[in-house]
Amino acid sequence: MSDLLDTLAAASPQLWEGTLVTLQLTFGGAALAFLVAVGLGLAALSPWVIVRTLVRVIVELFRGTSLVVQVFFLFYVLPLWGVELAPYTTGILALGLNYGAYGSEVVRGSLTSVPQGQWETTTALSMSWLHKMRRVIWPQAWALMLPGLNNLLIMLVKGTALASFFLMNDLTFVSDQMRRTAGTFTSYGIAMVIYLLIALALSWALRVLEARALRRLGLREPTKGETAKATAEAVA
C-alpha cells in the first residue's frame, strides 16, 4: 500500500500534467463537436436539396472513415500540403469533426422527433424560422438529444487517448511512461480510474442538464436501453 502511495506521489506531477492535456483535448474537441453537430444537424433539415446532399456527404465521410484515419490524415498529410498544425489543433480538429458528424445525426434525429403537431402549430401561429427554433422546437429537441450527446461525449473522452500516439503528454502517454517504474497494473490502472472520473463527471453534468430540460417539458427520462439504441445508430 505504501509502495503504491510512494509511486503515486512520485508520479503525481506528470499525472496531473497528463490529466490537464486530456481535459484540454476533451473540452476543445467537445466544444468544436457541438458546434459542428448543431450546424450540420440543422442544415440536414434544410429545404434545399443541395444543402441536404452536401451535409449527407460530409457526415457519411466522417462517420465512415474512422477517427484514427482522420487523425493520421491531419497529422501526416496536411504538412505535405504545406499546412502545419500544432498537435493540439490536430487533436481538437479531428475529435471535433468526427464526433461532430456523429452528433449531427443525434441533433437531426432529435429535431425530427419533435412531434409534427408542434411544427404545424408554429406555422399556424406564423412564427419565423428562428423564432420557432429558438422558442419551440429547440427546447424540446434539446431534452431529446442530451442522452445521445452524453454517450458521444464519453466516447470523445476515450478518443483523446489517440493523442498520445503523436507524443502529446496526455494521460495515456504518461501512464505508458510510468509503466517502467510503477508496473503495468498500477500505471494503467490509475490512468483508467482518472479517465473514468472524467467521464463520470461530464456524464453527470449532462444528466443534470437533461433532468432540467425534461422537468421543463414535464416528461419522463428515456431508459438507458433506448438511449444506447439511438447512439448506436449515430456512430455506425
Added chain:
Amino acid sequence: MTWDTEFALSVFPELLSAFVRVTLLVTVVGSLMAAALGLVWAITQRSLGRRSLPLRWVLDFIRMTPIPVQLLFVYYTFNNLSALTVGILVFGIHYSTYMAESYRAGIESIRKGQWEAATALSLPPHRTWRAVILPQALRATLPSLGNWAIAMFKDTPFLIFIGVLEMVTVARQIGGSTFRYTETFTIAGLIFLAASYPTAILMRRLEKRLAY
C-alpha cells in the same frame, strides 16, 4: 504534393490484405464475442435486478475507459497472449458493454403482457426467455448490434498501440518509407468507407424491415 494514381493503386493490394487478415478478423470475431457476452450481461442484469449492481459498475468501468489503455493493460499483463488475441479480447469485451445496453432496449421493448402471459402459463424462466422474450427482443436488437459492430470496426486502428499490423498501421509504414502519405491514407480511408457505409445502410434497412 501531387496525387499519384499509379502509386495509390500499387499500395491497394497490400492494404487490402492487411484489412482482410487483421481488421476484418478482429471485427468479426470481436463482434461475435461482444454479441454473446452482451447477451449474458443483459440477461444477468435483468434476472438479478438490484443485486446486479456490482456487474453494472464493472461494465460501466470498461465502457468509460479508453480502448488504447485497455489494450496496453491486457497486453502487458498477459504477456503470453499474442497481440492479435489481446486485440480480439479487448474489442470483444469493450463492445459487449455497449451491446448489453442494446439488448436491454430490446428486452424493455417487450410489453409487460408477454411476461405476464408466460407467468400465467407457468413457463419456467429459461423457456420464458428462449421461447417468448428473446425471439421478440432480438428482432428489435439486431440492427443495433450491427451498428455497434460497425463502430468497433472503425476503432480497430487502435490496435496500432500494441503493434498489430492492421491496415492503418501498414498504411503508415508505407507512407513513412515513401513519403506518400496522401495516397496511402486516402486508400485506407476509402477501404473503411467502402466497408462501413454499405453495412450501415444495410442496418438502417434491416431496422425498418424488422420493425413491427
Added chain:
Amino acid sequence: MIHFQDVVKRFGDTTVLDGLDFTVAPGERVTLIGPSGSGKTTILRLLMTLEDLTEGFIYVDGEPLTHELRDGKRVARRPRDVSKTRRRIGMVFQQFNLFPNMSVLENITEAPIHVLGKPKQEAREDALRILEQVGLRERANAHPMQLSGGQQQRVAIARALAMHPEILLLDEVTSALDPELVGDVLEVLREIARTTNITMLIVTHEMQFARDVSNRVLMFDSGRILEEAEPDKMFSHPEHERTRRFLQAIL
C-alpha cells in the same frame, strides 16, 4: 371571405381534392362533414398552409394565399407575403399541440408578442382575459401536462384567439377527448360563436354542435362537395342517399 378556386390536392397518386370551388362569407360558420379520407381536414390544412396546394388558388378577402395569377401564370407567393395573409387565420388541432416547454400563459402570449409585436403587458392582459373566457384563468401559470385533455384544448383555443384571427379553423377539436370532457370545450366554442363574428370552418363529428353553431353544412365525398344545405335541412332531409347513410352511421 374565403374563396377556393379550382383547388386540386394530390398526395402522390391519390387525389384528395378534385377541382374544388366554394366560398365562405365573412362571419359565416361552415361545418364540413363526410367520411374519413373525403378531404375535409385537407381543406383546413391547405388554408393553414400546412399542405402545398397542387393546383388552383385560395383567396382570403380577395388576397391570394399561397399562389397567385401573374401574367396568366400560376406562381407561388413569397413566404413573407404568405405569412402576412396567414396571420388572419387561426387553427385549433385535434391533438391540442400545446408547447410543453411553456406555461399556459406563455403558450398564449408567445405569438402575439413575438409575431405580432404586441407589448408584453398588453399581451398578458389580453391572454388573461381570453383565459377567463374559456374558464381557465386560475390555471394561467400551470404547465400544460398538469391539465386534463379538455383543459388543454381550451388553452389551445385561447392561444388561437389571442392572435385575434378573422378566420378560425377547428379540426376535430373534440375527437381526442374523453367523452365527459367534450361538453366544456363545445360550450366554450358555442360562446365564441355567439359573441364574436369570427368566420369558422369546422370539421367535427359532433352533429348537435354543428347544428347549433353553423349556418351551412357541406357534405364531402371523394374530394368533392356532394351536397350543401342549412344544418336543419341537411340533418333531417338530406338529398343524397350517400349523405343519409353517412349520417345514419355516425348519429
